[in-house]
Amino acid sequence: MRDLPTRRALAATARTGFLERGTTVGTGVPDVVLASWSRSRSAGVDPEAVAATFHDDVDFDSRLVRCAEPVIDRLRDDLLDVPMVIALTDDRARILRRVDGSSVVGRMLDRVAFSPGFGYAEGGVGTNGVGTTIEARRPLSVVGAEHFAEPLQVFACTGAPIIDPITSRVSGVLDVSTLADDWSPLLRTLVRSAADAISRNLLEDRSRAQRALFEAYLTADARGHQAVVAVGDAVEMSNARAQAMVAPEEMHQLTQHARLLLGRGADVTGIVTLAEGRRVRIRGTRVTAGAETAGLLVRLDVVHREDGGGAVGTSGSRGAVSVPAPRAPRAVRTTTPWAAACDEARAAVATGAGVIAVGEPGSGRTTLVVETFLAVHPGGRSVTVDADRLAAADGPDLEDLAPATEDPTLLVLRDVDLLDPAGAQRAARLLAGAGRQGRTIVAATAARIEEDHDPAVVMVLNHIAVAVTVPPLRRRPDDLEAIVTRVLGDLAPGRRVRLDAGALRLVRGYPWPGNVPELRDALAAALARRPLGEIHADDLPASCHAVPRRTLTRLEAQEREAILVALHECGGNRSAAAERLGIARSTLYRKLRTYSLEHE
Numbered sequence: 001m002r003d004l005p006t007r008r009a010l011a012a013t014a015r016t017g018f019l020e021r022g023t024t025v026g027t028g029v030p031d032v033v034l035a036s037w038s039r040s041r042s043a044g045v046d047p048e049a050v051a052a053t054f055h056d057d058v059d060f061d062s063r064l065v066r067c068a069e070p071v072i073d074r075l076r077d078d079l080l081d082v083p084m085v086i087a088l089t090d091d092r093a094r095i096l097r098r099v100d101g102s103s104v105v106g107r108m109l110d111r112v113a114f115s116p117g118f119g120y121a122e123g124g125v126g127t128n129g130v131g132t133t134i135e136a137r138r139p140l141s142v143v144g145a146e147h148f149a150e151p152l153q154v155f156a157c158t159g160a161p162i163i164d165p166i167t168s169r170v171s172g173v174l175d176v177s178t179l180a181d182d183w184s185p186l187l188r189t190l191v192r193s194a195a196d197a198i199s200r201n202l203l204e205d206r207s208r209a210q211r212a213l214f215e216a217y218l219t220a221d222a223r224g225h226q227a228v229v230a231v232g233d234a235v236e237m238s239n240a241r242a243q244a245m246v247a248p249e250e251m252h253q254l255t256q257h258a259r260l261l262l263g264r265g266a267d268v269t270g271i272v273t274l275a276e277g278r279r280v281r282i283r284g285t286r287v288t289a290g291a292e293t294a295g296l297l298v299r300l301d302v303v304h305r306e307d308g309g310g311a312v313g314t315s316g317s318r319g320a321v322s323v324p325a326p327r328a329p330r331a332v333r334t335t336t337p338w339a340a341a342c343d344e345a346r347a348a349v350a351t352g353a354g355v356i357a358v359g360e361p362g363s364g365r366t367t368l369v370v371e372t373f374l375a376v377h378p379g380g381r382s383v384t385v386d387a388d389r390l391a392a393a394d395g396p397d398l399e400d401l402a403p404a405t406e407d408p409t410l411l412v413l414r415d416v417d418l419l420d421p422a423g424a425q426r427a428a429r430l431l432a433g434a435g436r437q438g439r440t441i442v443a444a445t446a447a448r449i450e451e452d453h454d455p456a457v458v459m460v461l462n463h464i465a466v467a468v469t470v471p472p473l474r475r476r477p478d479d480l481e482a483i484v485t486r487v488l489g490d491l492a493p494g495r496r497v498r499l500d501a502g503a504l505r506l507v508r509g510y511p512w513p514g515n516v517p518e519l520r521d522a523l524a525a526a527l528a529r530r531p532l533g534e535i536h537a538d539d540l541p542a543s544c545h546a547v548p549r550r551t552l553t554r555l556e557a558q559e560r561e562a563i564l565v566a567l568h569e570c571g572g573n574r575s576a577a578a579e580r581l582g583i584a585r586s587t588l589y590r591k592l593r594t595y596s597l598e599h600e
Contacts, residue, residue, distance in 0.1 A: 004143070008180065011145035019047055032136050032538055033127060033146045039135070040126035040148040042593065050125050050151045052113040058094050060116065064162070064172050065096050067201035072099055075176075075194045083182055085109055087175045093121040093131045096172070105155075109177060112151050125149055129157025133173045136537055137161055137502030139192040144180040156183030160195035165203045166214055166235055169501060174198065209294035210235055216287045216297050225494075230287075231258045232295030240498040240533075242300055244489045246280065247482040258284060258296050271303055279303040337471035338368075338479065345372040348466035349410075354431070354442040356416070356461070358449060359470030362515030365445040366412055368470055373410040373441065382410040385430075387418040409440045416460045417446040424459045431463035473512040473519065475564075480508050487520050492527055502537040510544045560595040563588070 010028040018037055040047075059065075068088050075086060076099055083102035089095050095116050100106035114120065122131030126148025133140055139160035147153050159175040174195045176187055203211065210232060217230035217237050227242035229251070236255050238246075246254060254272060273279050281301045287294040341357070348355040349372055357365035370382045413427050431442050442463060449461070473480070484507060488497055499507065503526075512518055526539040562581065570576035578588040 004181075004183065008144040011143065015145045015148075029146065030140075031542060032132070032140055033142065035538075035542065036122060036127040036132045036135065037148055039122060043123040043126075044594065045122075045124070045126040045148055047126070047148055048150050050112045050149045052118040052120060052125055054113075054117050055094050055119055056117070058090070058096065058117050060096055062090070062096065063205060064088070064090065064198075064202070067205050068097070068162070068172075068174070068198045071194050071197045071201065072097070072174075075174075075190065076101055078190065079176070082178060082187075084176050084178045085114075087114065087130070087177065089120065089130050089173045089175065091134065091170050091172055092119065093134055093173065094119045095130075105177065105179060108154065108179075114177070125152070128152060129159035129175050129177065130173050133159035133161055133175070134170055135502060135505075137170060137500055138536060138538070139188050139195070141183065141185070141188055143183050154180060156180045158183070158187040158191050160188075160192040162195045162198045162202070165199055166210060166237070168237075171199075171202065209289040209292050212289035213287050213294040213297070216294075220297055220299070227300035229254065229258070229298040229300065230295055231255050231298065235295065240496040243498055244485055245300055245302060247485065254280070254282070254298070254300075258282075258298055337469070338476055341368060341468040341470050342372055344466060344468040345369055346376060348468075349373050349376045349441055352441055353465035354444075354463055355466045355468060356444040356446060356449070356464045357468050357470050358446050360472045360515055361415075361447055362517040363470045363472045364516060365470045366414060368468070369412060369443040369445070370410065373408075373443070377408045377410075380408040380410060382412060384412040384414055387413075387415040387423060411440055411442050413442075413444045413460070415446065416444045417448060419460070428459040428463065431460065473515045477508055480504075483516070483519070484523065487516070487523055488527075491520070491524055492531070496532055497527065497530075498534055500534040500536055503535050503540060506537045506540060506544055559591070563591060563595065 011033070014029045014034075015037070018034075018041075022041075045051075065088065072086055072088065079086075079101055083105050085101060085105050086099040087095055088097045095114065095118055098106075098109075098114070098116055109115070120128055120130040122128070122135055125131065127142055128147055128149075129140070129142045132142060139158070141156060141158040143156040145153050147155070147157075155177050156179065157175055157177045159173045161170045162172045162174060163169070164171045174191055176191050178187070203214070213230055213232045213235060214237070217228060220226065220228045220230075221239045225241070227245045228239045229242050230237040238251060243251070257272065269283055271279050271281050279302075281303050282298050283301075284296045284298040287297050345355050345357065345368055349369075355369060357369050359365050366384060370384075373380060373382060411430065413430070416424070416427060419427060427444075444460060444464060449467070473483075476483075481504060484499055484504070488499075507519070507522075514521075522541050522544055523535075525541050526535045529539045530536070563577070566577040566580045567574070570580060574588060574592075575585055578585045581588065583591075
């Protein structure tokens with residue numbers, strides 16, 4: 001560990017270079033700080049001032065404050081000889097309580113509005129021991145010039161997240177602020193220990209029933225190799241294996257059904273039919289605390305197609321009941337652009353019409369057409385041919401690719417916009433032959449179709465009836481969690497691994513210009529760092545940390561959508577889009593950076 005003067009000198013030099021040139025490579029500054037600087041700049045934080053906002057809706061008498069008070073009092077006693085200030089914040093970085101161990105430090109903090117009611121979220125005041133701790137979701141210290149805003153550089157702030165043991169969410173932050181000259185790395189250990197003590201108090205403060213359900217869930221999860229879900233009156237918990245098995249929308253379906261059965265006083269045994277005919281066997285056990293029902297502990301297993309059953313069987317004091325399982329669309333098809341593309345492709349496939357999926361590389365063009373084909377023809381087969389193979393002199397014949405069978409065949413020609421004239425002619429012959437066979441459905445993919453500039457593609461399009469637009473990954477924010485779960489399941493089959501809340505926020509905020517392949521590479525890199533358990537934000541590659549991770553206001557969300565619509569209507573022409581929106585081009589470029597739309 002570097003000594004304090006060296007750390008402060010490196011931070012000062014690195015900050016100057018970052019503000020002047022945007023350089024963050026080889027600085028010697030912790031990655032978590034560099035990532036926070038990038039987010040602070042993207043959020044528009046002023047590096048020369050502190051603009052903390054006062055909130056008049058803060059609950060100063062919350063359960064968190066009640067559980068933290070005795071711990072803060074003990075921590076103050078432990079730090080009697082250290083000139084410092086202790087602060088407790090909520091999960092939005094708003095200060096709930098401040099205890100001054102030094103009047104000097106307290107007066108200095110008053111000048112930067114580090115007081116109850118004020119917010120210290122990273123998007124408002126930049127890198128600091130409160131807001132950055134919430135973003136990173138781990139204990140950290142921000143010392144001297146590591147603060148993004150210059151008025152804070154006189155301080156050293158050490159924060160630790162307070163994790164609710166029931167929900168695993170960040171409930172708040174415990175922070176100790178000293179002058180930078182007085183900081184010691186030992187503070188991190190003390191603050192982390194105190195934050196853990198507050199977390200334990202949060203658990204003890206729960207009702208006896210909630211504690212009983214939590215303990216039953218931990219016991220079942222510790223046995224390993226089993227998907228476990230716990231459902232209580234106001235609590236839902238699921239382990240990594242369950243989340244890898246069941247998509248979020250399907251999990252909601254399961255938990256809602258479990259609550260229904262729990263209200264009937266019944267244990268659950270049987271099979272639930274989920275979206276697209278997938279079935280899961282559930283075995284539920286009621287958890288009690290004395291005479292009180294705490295909740296339902298559910299164990300899940302995938303049911304193979306040859307197994308029977310399509311309803312949930314329940315048994316209890318009311319006798320046997322058969323409850324049909326509700327059906328819901330899979331989570332990865334919940335966003336409007338993706339759902340529309342799926343519906344259009346499915347309709348085309350159902351009538352035997354040819355379809356072309358147009359979208360960015362890696363956005364799931366081939367996956368979309370293949371999955372919709374198999375949804376219509378479960379017994380069918382698909383064959384994919386890349387553009388470079390079509391361009392080869394010894395290109396494939398239709399008989400080799402799609403021999404006549406009783407079941408339908410899908411022939412997918414991938415990246416047809418990359419074909420040269422000879423390759424386009426070969427592709428057209430394949431498609432014409434497929435049309436004569438009758439049992440072969442044709443499809444193609446392309447990044448962009450510009451017939452005026454690429455007339456060779458017209459030969460392919462003559463055999464296509466329907467075009468669908470596949471949205472890029474950044475246009476599917478509601479699907480990301482389900483996609484991440486699926487990719488992690490592919491990369492680490494059977495392994496207990498998931499993203500924590502901070503990492504998931506980071507994934508949702510990053511634009512993913514490389515779409516699903518880039519996401520897969522990022523998750524593979526994170527798994528190399530942390531092969532088991534919860535993946536944290538810092539486990540993801542540094543490239544993922546260069547965007548703000550804050551939730552847009554309703555007005556900002558509407559503005560972002562208006563920009564997307566204008567760009568789409570103007571064919572990506574930014575000058576025309578700015579004119580349509582009635583704003584200057586420089587304003588549009590700034591908003592594109594703010595909303596992570598540079599790749600649109």
